[in-house]
Amino acid sequence: MSISRLSSALVASLLLFGAACGDDTVGTSPNNMTTPPGVDVPIPMGSKLQHTGQCAGQVNCQVDVTFNSSAPLQVRVIDGNGAPVVGAAVRYELSVGLAVGTSLNAASAQTNSDGVAQVEIRAGQATGAAEVIVSLPGDTSVAPIKFVAGVQPKDSASYSVTFEHAGTASLRDIKVFLYKAEDSCDAIREDIARERDDDASTNPVLTAEYTANGVASVDGTLPLVVFPGLSNGQSFNVAAQAMSRDDGEVELAFGCTDSNPPIENGNSVNVIVRLEDHLPRLKGSFDVTHTFSITDAICDPQPNGGYAGVLPSGVCLAIDLIGRLATDPASFILGEGSGDTGIIGLIVDFLPDDGILGTLKGAIESFLGNSLIQNLGRDALNEFFATWIENNAPDWVKGGIDITADIYESLQEFRVNGIIRIEREPDPTLDTETNTVVGLLNADQDGNRPGKQVWEDIIVYWTGDCASSAPAACRERTFSATDLGATSSVVEGSFTGTVVPLTGEGETGFGLIINEHTLALNYGVLILGIIEQVVLPSIFGPTVTSLEAALNELLLLVLPGGTTGCQGFADFMVDNIGSSVETIARNLCESLLESASDGIREFLTENLTISGEDNFLLATPTGTPCKLVEPEAYTGAWIGKPLPYIDGLGTDSMLCEWDVKIRISQDTIIETDGTFSGNRTGF
Known part of the structure; x- marks a missing residue:
């Protein structure tokens, strides 16, 4: 070659x-x-x-x-x-x-x-x-x-x-x-x-x-x-x-x-x-605001009597009675007739059938059964309380505000300020189905759950003396969750969950799945709280925060002529109805006051609450974890640097969601929803 x-x-x-x-x-x-070289084509x-x-x-x-x-x-x-x-x-x-x-x-x-x-x-x-x-x-x-x-x-x-x-x-x-x-x-x-x-x-x-x-x-x-x-x-x-x-x-x-x-x-x-x-650092405390909205009718009174809402009739009756407390005190005490009972009728249920109180019970039932006397008594009572309404009741009460409707609204839309605390970091684990790392928040070997939440303040909406043109904040009333009554000193619960990668279109970062858990709360206790911490102080003044105090305010009035207390009430009833009602009126008044601390609350508590633990259940909805939000900017030497941490649970514009189950009775559960978001307050 x-x-x-x-x-x-x-x-x-x-x-x-x-x-x-x-x-x-x-x-x-x-x-x-x-x-040719050098000639570009499109x-x-x-x-x-x-x-x-x-x-x-x-x-x-x-x-x-x-x-x-x-x-x-x-x-x-x-x-x-x-x-x-x-x-x-x-x-x-x-x-x-x-x-x-x-x-x-x-x-x-x-x-x-x-x-x-x-x-x-x-x-x-x-x-x-x-x-x-x-x-x-x-x-x-x-x-x-x-x-x-x-x-x-x-x-x-x-x-x-x-x-x-x-x-x-x-x-x-x-x-x-x-x-x-x-x-x-x-x-x-x-x-x-x-x-x-x-x-x-x-x-x-x-x-x-x-x-x-x-x-x-x-x-x-x-x-x-x-x-x-x-x-x-x-x-x-x-x-x-x-x-x-x-x-x-x-x-x-x-x-x-x-x-x-x-x-x-x-x-x-x-x-x-x-x-x-990396799983972001989650351990720590978050101040959280929850909002709950019950779209079903709470009571829905029917024209011919009774109720068609989700609450039991006894609960609705109690709410209606409270709603009539200031605008129609006589019907609050005696009922409206036609089968409707007032607070007296409720108290009768707690009186024994024999002895002196049994005699009183029979006399009361006879009194309530006489429609003529009942109507006269109602008129007399309204006249009896007219002076108080005129001189002491707020203008908005005298203006005919529907207190009952306001109570309904307060029970349907309310907010809660509280704390969610994660007590340890999630355990990283490979999810073999998605081939990604998730963080498990499981209970420990002693059954202790790592997630805790506590309710601190409850905010309800109450029209009261707010004008129609007033800002929304005028209607907000706040009371401590620890004031919900003797049946619940603290509203709290614990939960398990999972930190998961967010996989929706355009989503990055992680979300928190919170498994279903119960709060130590009866919805009925919340009703009592709204009545005693919002409604009664609005009507009778800030010192009246119980049904007992409200009854005292109504019944222990200074009457014309200087007579006070239950004898004055009895004298007034004699003057308006006749001597036959003196004893029963006095005994009834005294019985109401003596029973106020036990009987009224016992009735309301039994009708507004049920036994058991699973009465207020919360969970994030299936497939919708709560967005875990990192800081807008990492500055300084944060804990665990350079690893990320979570600064918030959702945002004001991207709220996390709750699935809510409220057990009203053994046979009645309201399934509704809610939202929440929160910001870190500590590690």
């Missing part, structure tokens, strides 16, 4: 080798064009840039280049139908990093008839990872792709690190570390945790042999990080810390891969590191 023929064959073989990036490489010559809509050969389908392609040698950087341009785009201008932009002296033989190329463009990277004599960004200057909407070239001496190779991301965090800078093979991932994790500890005695003891950085793209594409120039026989365990795109001081994910093979025969080692999102 002649020297010229040998030279031609050698050149051809070198060109074939230089263009190769895999088995399916096409277009061996960058000059194989169907359009880029069809939907076109793509692609790697060829063994890098096909990847955004980042690794190329190893030894000192003073070159390697091809070949890409293909296709249109939306997968056909090659011929004559497209392709730009190559080089960043040499530590690989000083590395260069490209051209800054651009045009695609040939197969849609392939190619330049060569020429290695210098400095070890490093050079990056080449490839893009289409004629269409910036086409996503660029990248080559990472490991420039290194002969008989060495690279550790090539790529990533998988098991989570939803928005990542940017990724710090990658090569540790000695004897440093296991468990030891590396413990070492990094020690680095975050303020105790100087627990400083890190492990040191990475090499470090490098990568940057994830805005669309979430993770980088390729290359460690060039590693000697044969070397092996490493690889760890990576991924930082937040929004704040480079916050570490959102971590990964580690150990038991990696060594460099052999100058061949590079590819390592995949799985990045798992």
Whole structure:
């Protein structure tokens, strides 16, 4: 073979080798064009840039280049139908990093008839990872792709690190570390945790042999990080810390891969590191506001008597009686007739059938059964109380405000200020169904639940003397949850739950699932609280915060002529009805007052509350966890830095939701909903 023929064959073989990036490489010559060089063609809509050969389908392609040698950087341009785009201008932009002296033989190329463009990277004599960004200057909407070239001496190779991301965090800078093979991932994790500890005695003891950085793209594409120039026989365990795109001081994910093979025969080692999102620090206290809305009718009085709402008739009757307390005191005491009973009728239920009180009970029942006497008594009582109403009742009471309707509304729409406290951090666990890390808030071995909530203040809406044009805040009435009466000193509950990644469209971060749990609250006790802490003080003054005090206010009045108390009441009844009612009126008055602390509350408590624990149940709805909110900005040296923490449960514009079950009786459960949000107050 002649020297010229040998030279031609050698050149051809070198060109074939230089263009190769895999088995399916096409277009061996960058000059194989169907359009003249330098003439750009328009880029069809939907076109793509692609790697060829063994890098096909990847955004980042690794190329190893030894000192003073070159390697091809070949890409293909296709249109939306997968056909090659011929004559497209392709730009190559080089960043040499530590690989000083590395260069490209051209800054651009045009695609040939197969849609392939190619330049060569020429290695210098400095070890490093050079990056080449490839893009289409004629269409910036086409996503660029990248080559990472490991420039290194002969008989060495690279550790090539790529990533998988098991989570939803928005990542940017990724710090990658090569540790000695004897440093296991468990030891590396413990070492990094020690680095975050303020105790100087627990400083890190492990040191990475090499470090490098990568940057994830805005669309979430993770980088390729290359460690060039590693000697044969070397092996490493690889760890990576991924930082937040929004704040480079916050570490959102971590990964580690150990038991990696060594460099052999100058061949590079590819390592995949799985990045798992950190569970944010959740332990601590949050001030929380809950809002509850019961859309069903509470009582719904019927025209012919009775009630059609969700509350039992006895409960509705008690509410109606309270509603008539100031506007129609006689019907509060005696009832309205036609089967309606007043507070006297309720008290009778607690009187024995024999003895002196049995005689009184019979007399009262006889009295109540006589409609003529009852009507006369009601008229007399209203006259008896007229002076009090005129001189003492607020103007809005005299103005005919429907107190009962206001009580209904207060029971349907109310807010609660309270505390939610998470007493330990969630336990990270791999969810095998979603292949993501979740945080478990399970009960401990003694059954103690890690989540606690306490109600502090209850805010209800009460019209009272608020004008129709008054701001909404005028209608708000606040009372302490600890004032709900003797049946409940504290409204509290404990819960379990799970911290989960949010997977909805456009969602990032984590949410909190709160499992169904019970609060130490009877809805009936809440009704009593509203009556005694809101309604009665509004009518009788701030010192009247019980039914007993309200009865005293009504019955122990200074009567005309100076007679006071129950005898005065009896005298008044004699004057208006006749002497036959003197004894029963006096005894009835005294009985009411004597029974006030026991009988009235006993009746109301029995009718407004039920036994058992599962009477007020809360849970976040299935599939709708509460959004865990990180700080708007991380500042200073926060606890656990650089790991993230939760600053809020939902926001004012993105409230968390409750599923609510309120047990009214053994057979009646109201299923409704509510919302809540809260801000951290302590760690």
